[in-house]
Amino acid sequence: MTQVIVxxxxxxxxxxxxxxxxxxxxGIFNDLKRIRHHETPVEKYKRKQRLKNRTKRRR
Incomplete structure (x- = not known):
């Protein structure tokens, strides 16, 4: 949970x-967007592949 002390x-x-x-x-907003709408198995696979490619590029 995110907290900010004023x-x-x-x-x-x-x-x-x-x-x-x-x-x-x-990454809370991204999680909310993903949870609010149904994600098909193909969309889930594509999302994971994009994440995988991002992490590969950073190395």
């Missing part, structure tokens, strides 16, 4: 920005 002199806007950044880093 400092004493920190504005709400900057805390919200930090929260959005943390959520995107954690």
């Amino acid at each position: 400092g004493e002199n920190e504005g709400v806007e900057s805390a919200l920005r930090r929260f959005k950044r943390e959520v995107s880093k954690a």
Whole structure:
């Protein structure tokens, strides 16, 4: 679970920005999109292949 602690002199806007950044880093939105809609086995296979290719490129 993503948490952001707001400092004493920190504005709400900057805390919200930090929260959005943390959520995107954690990949929560991508998981929600995947869970909300049915994913066919072919789509699942293609998604895993794309992830696999990304990790290969980084090495």
